[in-house]
Structures are given as C-alpha cells and as structure tokens.
Amino acid sequence: MSGPAGLRVLGIETSCDETAAAIVEDGRRILSNVVASQVDIHAAYGGVVPELASRHHIEAIAPVVEAAMAEAQTRFEELAAVAVTQGPGLVGSLLVGLQAAKAIALVHGKPLVPVHHVAGHVAAAFLAKPDWWAALAASVLPTFRWDALFIATLVGVLGTTISPYLFFWQASQEVEEEKAHGKRTATSRRGASDHELADARLDVTTGIALSNLVFYFIILATASTLHRAGIHEIETAREAAEALRPLAGDAAYFLFAAGLIGTGFLAVPVLAGSASFAVAELFGWRAGLDLSPRRGRRFYLVFAYAMLGGMLLDLVQMSPIRMLLLAAVLNGILAPPLLVLVMLVSNNANIMGERTNGPWLNILGWTATVLMTAAAVAFFVTSL
Numbered sequence: 001m002s003g004p005a006g007l008r009v010l011g012i013e014t015s016c017d018e019t020a021a022a023i024v025e026d027g028r029r030i031l032s033n034v035v036a037s038q039v040d041i042h043a044a045y046g047g048v049v050p051e052l053a054s055r056h057h058i059e060a061i062a063p064v065v066e067a068a069m070a071e072a073q074t075r076f077e078e079l080a081a082v083a084v085t086q087g088p089g090l091v092g093s094l095l096v097g098l099q100a101a102k103a104i105a106l107v108h109g110k111p112l113v114p115v116h117h118v119a120g121h122v123a124a125a126f127l128a129k130p131d132w133w134a135a136l137a138a139s140v141l142p143t144f145r146w147d148a149l150f151i152a153t154l155v156g157v158l159g160t161t162i163s164p165y166l167f168f169w170q171a172s173q174e175v176e177e178e179k180a181h182g183k184r185t186a187t188s189r190r191g192a193s194d195h196e197l198a199d200a201r202l203d204v205t206t207g208i209a210l211s212n213l214v215f216y217f218i219i220l221a222t223a224s225t226l227h228r229a230g231i232h233e234i235e236t237a238r239e240a241a242e243a244l245r246p247l248a249g250d251a252a253y254f255l256f257a258a259g260l261i262g263t264g265f266l267a268v269p270v271l272a273g274s275a276s277f278a279v280a281e282l283f284g285w286r287a288g289l290d291l292s293p294r295r296g297r298r299f300y301l302v303f304a305y306a307m308l309g310g311m312l313l314d315l316v317q318m319s320p321i322r323m324l325l326l327a328a329v330l331n332g333i334l335a336p337p338l339l340v341l342v343m344l345v346s347n348n349a350n351i352m353g354e355r356t357n358g359p360w361l362n363i364l365g366w367t368a369t370v371l372m373t374a375a376a377v378a379f380f381v382t383s384l
Contacts, residue, residue, distance in 0.1 A: 007080045008072070009113070010104070012065065014097030015089025016261050017041075017048045019060040023072035032071035036060040054092030061100045076108045085258060086114035088265045116262070122217045130224035139216075148382040155379045156325050158372050159332025161212070162339070172277040174200065176288055192355070272306040329379070336373040343369060 006025065013020040017038040023031040038056050042048045069076070084101035087094055105112040144150070192200075226232075273289065279302045280287035287299045313323060343365050346357045357365065 008074055008078060010065070010068070010079050010082045010101075011115075012061075012082070012084040012097045012101045013258060014057045014061065014093050014100075015085045015087070015258065016093060017053050017056075019057050019064045019097075021065045021068035023068055023074050031074065032068045034064050034068040034071065036064050048090070050090045050092055053090055054096060057093050057096035061096055065100065065104070076104065076110075079108065079110050081105075081111040081113050083113040083115055086116060088116075088262045115258075122214065130220055135220055135223070146378075146382065151375070151378050151382045152329055153325070155332035155375050156328035157332075158375055159328040159330065159335060160215070162335050162368060162372065172274070172287065176290060179288065179290055197355075268307065268310075272303050272310075275306045276300070276302040332372065333376045333379065336369060336376055339365070339369040339372060 008023055008025050008031070011020075011022045011024060019036040019038075020034065022033040025031050036056075038048075038053060041052065041056060082101045082105045084097050085094065086098065101112060104110070276299050277287050279285075280299045283298075285298045286296050288296060291299060293300055314320065343357075343362070345351055346365070347362065349356055
C-alpha cells in the first residue's frame with residue numbers, strides 16, 4: 001500500500017500453520033514482523049491438521065499482534081488500516097485471523113483490507129522491482145539453448161500449460177454440471193446447445209487467461225529475485241520463500257508464501273480429482289463428486305490414495321520442487337498423443353456432428369500439437 005509518509009498498516013496472516021503479524025510503513029518499510037510457526041507441532045502427522053492449527057492460532061494471535069505492535073512502537077490509534085488474509089486457506093485458521101482483524105478494525109475505527117492469496121503472486125512481482133523493458137523483451141524474444149536442462153524445463157513449462165489432467169478434469173466437470181442440472185442419463189446429455197458451448201468457451205478462455213497471467217508473474221518474480229541473486233537451486237517451497245526475504249523484503253516473502261499456499265489449495269483437489277476421473281473411466285467405475293462415498297467408494301479411494309501418495313513423498317524427504325518439475329515434464333511428454341486424439345475426434349463428423357473444429361481451431365490446435373511433440377522429441381534427444 002502506498003500513501004503519505006508515516007502511513008502504517010497492520011497485516012495479519014493465519015491461512016495455514018503460521019500465525020503472523022507485521023507493521024508496514026509507506027507500503028514498503030517493514031517496522032516489525034512476528035511469526036509463530038506450528039511446523040514442529042504438525043511434523044508428527046506428516047501434514048497440517050486443520051483443527052489443531054485453528055486451536056494454536058487462537059492461542060497465538062493476541063501475543064503475536066501485541067509483539068508486532070510493540071516491536072514497531074506503534075499504537076492502534078496510529079494505524080491507517082488493518083489488512084488480513086481472507087482466503088484461500090484452512091477455513092478454521094482463516095476465521096481466527098479474520099475475526100481478530102475485524103475486532104481491531106471495529107474497536108479502533110480503522111478500514112479493513114481483505115487480501116487474496118493468489119493475487120499475492122502478481123503483487124510480489126511488482127515488489128521485486130524487475131527491469132520491465134528487459135522482461136517484456138525476453139517475453140517476446142526468449143532465449144534458447146540446446147541442452148538437457150533447458151529442454152527439460154521447456155517441456156515442463158509446456159506440460160504445465162497444456163496438462164493431460166486438464167483434459168480429464170474439464171470434461172468430467174462439464175458432465176458434473178449437466179448432472180446437477182437434472183441431465184442424469186447419457187442420452188439426455190448428448191449434444192450441446194449454442195448457449196452451453198458459449199458458456200464453456202468463456203469458462204475455459206477466462207480460466208486459461210488468468211492462470212497464465214499468474215504463471216507469468218510467478219516466473220517474473222522468481223527471475224527478478226532468486227535468479228538475479230544467483231540462487232538457481234531451490235529444493236523446497238520454504239527455501240524459496242526464505243530466499244526472498246533478504247532480496248525483496250518481508251512483504252514479497254509473505255506474498256510469495258501466501259500465494260503458494262493458496263495455489264496448493266486450488267491444485268490438490270484438481271490433481272487428485274482428475275486422477276480419480278481418469279482411473280474410473282479406464283475401469284468403467286462410477287465417477288463424480290456428486291456421488292455419495294458409498295456409491296463412489298472406488299472413485300474416492302483413488303482420490304484419497306493420490307493425496308496420500310503426495311504426503312508419503314514428503315515423508316520420505318523427496319524434494320517437492322524437483323517432483324513438481326518431473327511431474328510437469330511427464331505431463332509435457334504425455335500431452336502430444338492426447339492432443340492428437342483430441343484433434344482427430346474434434347474433426348470427426350461422425351462423432352461431433354456439425355460441431356467439428358473450424359479453421360482457426362485447427363490451426364491453433366495442430367500448431368500446439370506439433371510444438372509439444374517437437375519439444376518432447378528434443379527432450380529425449382538431449383537426454384541421451
């Protein structure tokens with residue numbers, strides 16, 4: 001936040017397993033930063049236990065806020081506003097911070113500023129003060145190197161953008177939505193109206209545009225901070241957040257950490273859910289998030305096993321950053337054959353009727369297919 005000299009804001013964060021409060025002056029100067037971590041408390045369980053996290057937030061919130069105010073030598077009357085994380089996050093944990101911030105703002109007559117995690121990624125890039133001309137030039141004319149690391153990263157970026165799991169998730173969610181509208185049989189769901197296709201196009205276009213916008217600012221923030229400082233090897237998300245603190249200040253550190261946590265809450269159900277849909281379709285099981293646990297037992301078991309597998313990887317101390325890159329590379333390798341099938345099906349009049357692809361969709365679709373195939377082939381060539 002910017003404004004006249006001396007403008008001080010109290011920030012409160014309780015979205016996951018850390019109770020944090022900070023006083024920021026003039027939008028950039030950190031006067032205090034107090035964090036009460038619960039890492040040791042949750043370590044025994046292999047992950048954050050929501051109910052336990054909420055209880056410890058209740059115990060820590062008052063002392064943490066008081067310590068932040070004291071360290072900054074600031075009284076509540078001197079605050080210009082109170083900022084607080086509103087989501088996404090653990091519901092119980094968020095409520096603790098929200099209620100504390102609301103109480104402070106109400107009692108002292110201060111404005112309350114809600115903060116969204118995902119937006120933190122974009123804001124962190126601006127706080128990093130990148131060279132905007134160099135960033136724009138590199139965005140239009142990127143560099144290219146013919147070596148294994150560069151090609152693997154390129155395949156990973158493509159695999160993250162056009163991921164096979166999205167094919168299953170998007171299609172399955174369309175069916176889920178039709179079921180919710182009363183179309184319970186395959187016959188009733190056959191075909192699509194112009195209005196339904198327009199809604200689907202808007203949904204996909206908006207989602208892809210926003211996700212790529214956030215993706216771009218994540219890359220920009222990383223290049224402007226970690227890469228600029230010569231930090232090229234990051235093994236955990238915690239290391240990435242900690243590395244930002246001395247380079248871009250506590251504000252960027254908190255925004256990156258908050259954005260990463262929010263992204264995790266968005267990604268986990270999608271990734272685990274798409275695996276459940278894919279396996280269920282393969283074996284012909286009932287599938288759908290509208291099913292009761294009893295009717296969709298095998299579907300939900302795959303969902304649970306997918307999440308459990310991710311937790312086990314953490315317990316055996318696998319590098320999460322390395323696993324993310326490997327998963328993205330695997331997505332990039334698996335995507336080309338699926339894209340070929342999608343393009344063939346979408347141009348088959350026997351299947352699509354009058355809804356086959358138009359010229360522009362074919363140009364864009366086959367171009368993406370060729371580029372991803374070329375990248376996958378280059379990956380195998382450079383890895384040999």
